[in-house]
Amino acid sequence: xxxxxxxxxxxIHEVLIQHGKKVERHLCEQCAAxxxxxxxxxxxxxQLISNYISGKNLSxxxxxxKDQPRPSRSKPGSIPPCPSCSMxxxxxxxxxxxxxxxxxSTFQKRLSPLIARAHEGGEQHIGKVxxxxxxxxxxxxxxxxxESLLGGESEREQRLTEVRKRLNHAVxxxxxxxxxxxxxxxxxxxxxxxxxxxxxxxxxxxxxKESEHSS
Amino acid sequence: xxxxDSSGPTQEFPDPKKSGTNPRISIEGQGMIEGGPxxxxxxxxxxxxxxMSDVVMSSRARAARNLAGFPxxxxxxxxxxxxxxEICRRCIESLGCPSGSRIRWFDLRNSEPIERRLLVERQxxxxxxxxxxxxNGEGGPDSPRGVAVxxxxxxxxxLVNEEDHLRIQVIRSGLDLASxxxxxxxxxxxxxxxxxxxxxxxxxxxxxxxxxxxxxxRLSVMVQLPALKITGELEKVRNxxxxxxxxxxxxxxxxxxAAGEFYQISNQITLGxxxxxxxxxxxxxxxxSIVRYEQHARAQLMTENRMLLExxxxxxxxxxQNARLLKPDEALEHLGMVRLGVLCKVIPxxxxxxxxxxxxxxxxxxxxxxVGIDLSQSxxxxxxxxxxxxxxxxx
Numbered sequence: 001x002x003x004x005x006x007x008x009x010x011x012i013h014e015v016l017i018q019h020g021k022k023v024e025r026h027l028c029e030q031c032a033a034x035x036x037x038x039x040x041x042x043x044x045x046x047q048l049i050s051n052y053i054s055g056k057n058l059s060x061x062x063x064x065x066k067d068q069p070r071p072s073r074s075k076p077g078s079i080p081p082c083p084s085c086s087m088x089x090x091x092x093x094x095x096x097x098x099x100x101x102x103x104x105s106t107f108q109k110r111l112s113p114l115i116a117r118a119h120e121g122g123e124q125h126i127g128k129v130x131x132x133x134x135x136x137x138x139x140x141x142x143x144x145x146x147e148s149l150l151g152g153e154s155e156r157e158q159r160l161t162e163v164r165k166r167l168n169h170a171v172x173x174x175x176x177x178x179x180x181x182x183x184x185x186x187x188x189x190x191x192x193x194x195x196x197x198x199x200x201x202x203x204x205x206x207x208x209k210e211s212e213h214s215s
Numbered sequence: 216x217x218x219x220d221s222s223g224p225t226q227e228f229p230d231p232k233k234s235g236t237n238p239r240i241s242i243e244g245q246g247m248i249e250g251g252p253x254x255x256x257x258x259x260x261x262x263x264x265x266x267m268s269d270v271v272m273s274s275r276a277r278a279a280r281n282l283a284g285f286p287x288x289x290x291x292x293x294x295x296x297x298x299x300x301e302i303c304r305r306c307i308e309s310l311g312c313p314s315g316s317r318i319r320w321f322d323l324r325n326s327e328p329i330e331r332r333l334l335v336e337r338q339x340x341x342x343x344x345x346x347x348x349x350x351n352g353e354g355g356p357d358s359p360r361g362v363a364v365x366x367x368x369x370x371x372x373x374l375v376n377e378e379d380h381l382r383i384q385v386i387r388s389g390l391d392l393a394s395x396x397x398x399x400x401x402x403x404x405x406x407x408x409x410x411x412x413x414x415x416x417x418x419x420x421x422x423x424x425x426x427x428x429x430x431x432x433r434l435s436v437m438v439q440l441p442a443l444k445i446t447g448e449l450e451k452v453r454n455x456x457x458x459x460x461x462x463x464x465x466x467x468x469x470x471x472x473a474a475g476e477f478y479q480i481s482n483q484i485t486l487g488x489x490x491x492x493x494x495x496x497x498x499x500x501x502x503x504s505i506v507r508y509e510q511h512a513r514a515q516l517m518t519e520n521r522m523l524l525e526x527x528x529x530x531x532x533x534x535x536q537n538a539r540l541l542k543p544d545e546a547l548e549h550l551g552m553v554r555l556g557v558l559c560k561v562i563p564x565x566x567x568x569x570x571x572x573x574x575x576x577x578x579x580x581x582x583x584x585x586v587g588i589d590l591s592q593s594x595x596x597x598x599x600x601x602x603x604x605x606x607x608x609x610x
Contacts, residue, residue: 085286095351097378099290101283101413101421104428108417115418115425115486120460122487125419125429128400130407133414166393177313178394184404185397 003028082106160186247308247318247363250326253333255584259368260338260437261571265389269558270506272437272477274498275338275386276395278403279379279422279431283411287423288360288376289349296359296376302410303375307363310405316368322361323347332580338386339364339372349378371398378423379431381406390506392434392498396490399432419486429486434493436502441476441555442512445527449476452505459501460484474544475551475574480505517559528556536607540593541600546577553607569606576602 003010003026010026079089087099089107098104104111116123163186170179260273281287285299304320312318323331323344331345340362343350347358354360360376374382383402385395413421420431427433443449456463460483465473480502482493516524531552535541554570556562575581577599583590586598 085290087290095289096425097289097349097351097423098287098425100286101281101415104415104418104421111425112417115428118426119429119484119486122429122484124417125415125486127419127430127489127491128403130412130414130420131404132407132411133416162393163397181397181401185400 001026003031005031079107079110247304247320249320250322250330251319253330253337253364254367254369255333255581257568257572257575258337259370260386260388261575262388263567263571265387265391267503267506268389270438270440270509271390271502272439273338273386273388274390274392274395275384275435275437276392276399277382277384277433277435278399279420279427279433280381280383280403280406281413281421281423282380283413285380287378288380289351289353289378289423293359299380300359300361300375303373303381304361304363306406306409307373307375309409310402312365316365319364319366320361321364324357324359324361329580329583333584334362334364336575336578336580337369339369339384340374341377344374344377371402373402379427390436390498390502392436392494396432396434396494426483427485429484430488430490430493432485432490432493433481434497435479435481436497437477437479438502438505438509439475439477439551439554440505440509441551442516443509444476445516445523446512448508448512452508456480456501456505459496461497461501474547475554477547477551513555513559524555524559525561528552528559528561532556532562532607535603537604538600540596541577541603542596543577543579543599546599546603547574550574550577550603564609565607573603573606 001010002008005028008028008030010028081088082099082103083106084102085099087103087106089110092098092103092107098107112123163182167179167182167186170176170182260275263272265271265274282299282302285291286295288296288299291299307318307320310318321330321334334340335342335345344360344362347356347360348354358376360374362375363373365371370385370387372384372386374384383399383406385398387395415421415428418425419429422428422431440449440452443452453463462479462481462483464479464481465477480497482488482497484493488496531549535546535549535553538545550570550573553562553565554567557565557567557570576585579595582595582599582602585602590598
C-alpha cells in the first residue's frame with residue numbers, strides 16, 4: 001500500500017477515533033515523522049495516555065506488514081534537553097507538561113505537529129498579544145505577522161461595536177464600575193490596528209528575536 | 216529573559232533582583248487582607264440571575280499566564296515556586312480593586328484543610344490547587360501556592376502556582392461570558408504592566424501544558440439539563456458539542472454521571488482561534504441553542520407529560536423533606552430535580568434562592584462550617600439531611 005504522499009510504501013497504519021468515527025491513515029516513515037505520528041508499535045501506556053491528553057484523539061499505531069522493515073525507534077537521547085531547565089523530550093512525553101517557556105523553542109520541531117493535533121489544526125496564535133511583545137514584534141517585522149496574530153479587522157470591528165453597545169447599557173444603568181472596565185476594553189481594541197504607529201515612540205524594553213521562530 | 220522564550224541556549228533564568236526586565240515590580244501596596252475567614256453565604260455565581268438563568272447557572276472564563284524567565288510550577292523547585300509566588304502576590308497586591316471590594320490572599324501552605332475545601336466548593340479554585348500536587352507527581356500540601364479572591368462578590372479569583380504561574384478566573388451568574396472576558400482582560404492588562412509574560416509569536420501565551428497555549432483561555436458555561444435527561448435527548452447535545460470541539464462534563468461527582476444534571480460546557484481548543492471567535496462560538500451559537508433545546512423539552516414536559524414531570528419532582532421533594540441520612544450526590548440529584556420543579560411551577564412555595572443556597576450548603580466543607588464542629592462522614596449525612604429538611608419544610 002502506498003503512503004498518502006504517493007511516493008513510498010506505507011509502513012505505519014494508524015487508527016484514529018475522531019468524534020466517535022474511525023479514521024484510518026497509512027503513512028510512510030518520513031510522513032509519519034512529519035505529522036508527529038509515533039512509529040513505535042510498542043508505545044508504553046504512559047505515553048499513550050499523554051498522547052491522548054495532548055492529542056485528544058486516541059491513536060493506536062498498528063504494527064506494519066510483516067515483510068516490511070520495522071520502523072526505527074527514535075532514541076530518547078537523540079533530542080538534547082532544554083538548556084534552560086534541562087527538561088527532556090521523553091519526560092515531556094511521559095507527563096504532558098513542559099518545563100519552562102524555553103522548552104517551546106527547544107522542542108519546537110517536535111511540538112508543532114503535536115500542538116496542531118491537540119488544537120484541531122490550529123498552528124498559529126490569533127488574538128490578544130501582551131503589549132510589550134506587540135511593541136517589539138512590530139519593531140522587528142512587517143505587519144503581516146501582526147495582522148495574523150490580531151485576527152481580522154472586521155472581527156475586531158464587530159467586537160468593538162458589541163463592547164460599545166454594552167458600555168451604553170452600563171452607563172444607562174449607572175453601573176460605573178462595569179462602564180470603566182468596558183471603556184478600557186474599548187481602548188485596547190481600538191488601539192490594536194494602529195498599534196504600529198504608537199509603537200515607534202514606545203520604549204525598547206524588550207526584544208523578540210523573531211528569526212529564531214521563523215516557521 | 217524577554218517577553219517570550221527566545222533567549223539563547225546559554226541564557227539562564229535571571230535573578231529578578233538584578234534583572235531589569237522581569238519582574239518589574241513597583242509596589243504601591245493598596246492593602247490586601249491576608250487569610251481570614253472565607254464567606255459562607257451565597258456567592259455571585261449562585262445568584263440565579265442574568266441571561267438564560269433558567270438553564271445557565273453560571274459563566275466562567277479563565278486565562279492561564281506565565282512569567283517569562285521562570286520554570287513552570289510543576290517543574291520548578293520549591294525555592295523557585297516561593298519566589299514566583301512572592302512576585303505574583305505583590306503584583307496582585309499592587310493592582311488594587313474597585314471601591315467597596317477588597318482582595319483577600321490565602322497562602323495555601325499555611326491554610327486549614329477546611330479553608331481549602333471551602334474555596335474549592337465555592338469554585339474559587341481547583342481541587343488540584345487545594346492538594347498542591349501537580350499531575351507529574353511533584354509538589355504537595357506544603358508546596359508554595361496561593362489564591363487571591365476579590366470580595367465580597369467573589370467574582371474574581373487569581374490562582375498562583377497552580378499548573379501555571381497565574382490563572383485568572385472570573386465567574387458570573389447566568390450567560391455572560393463577554394463580561395467575564397472583559398474583567399479578565401482588565402486584570403490581565405494590569406498584571407502585564409508589571410511583569411513580562413512568556414509569549415511566543417507562533418504559540419501565543421505559553422503554558423505548562425501545550426493544550427492550553429495560544430489564548431490560554433478557557434471559557435465555560437454551567438448548564439442544568441434535567442428535562443433533556445428525562446426526554447432522553449441528552450446524548451444528542453453531548454455529541455453535537457463535541458463535534459464543535461467543546462467538552463461537556465458533569466459538574467459534580469466523578470465520571471460521566473452528573474448528579475443533578477449539571478454540566479459544564481467548555482472550549483478545548485485555545486490555539487488558532489481568537490478570544491473573540493471563541494466567545495462568539497460559545498456565547499452566541501452553542502449555548503443558546505442548547506438552552507432552547509432544554510427549554511423546549513421543559514415546555515413539552517409541562518404540556519404533554521405533566522404527570523411524569525410532577526411525579527419526578529414531587530418524589531425528589533419527598534425524599535429531601537423526609538430523609539434522615541443524605542449523601543452529597545443524592546442531595547444534589549434531588550435538589551436538581553426540585554430546581555426544575557421550581558422553574559416549571561410544580562413546587563410553588565420554594566424559591567430558587569433556597570435551592571441554590573442548599574446546592575452550596577450541602578457540600579462537606581460548608582456543612583462543617585455551618586455546624587461548627589468536625590464531623591465524621593456519617594455525622595455529616597445526618598446533619599445534611601437535617602439542614603435540607605429544615606430549609607424545605609417551611610410550613
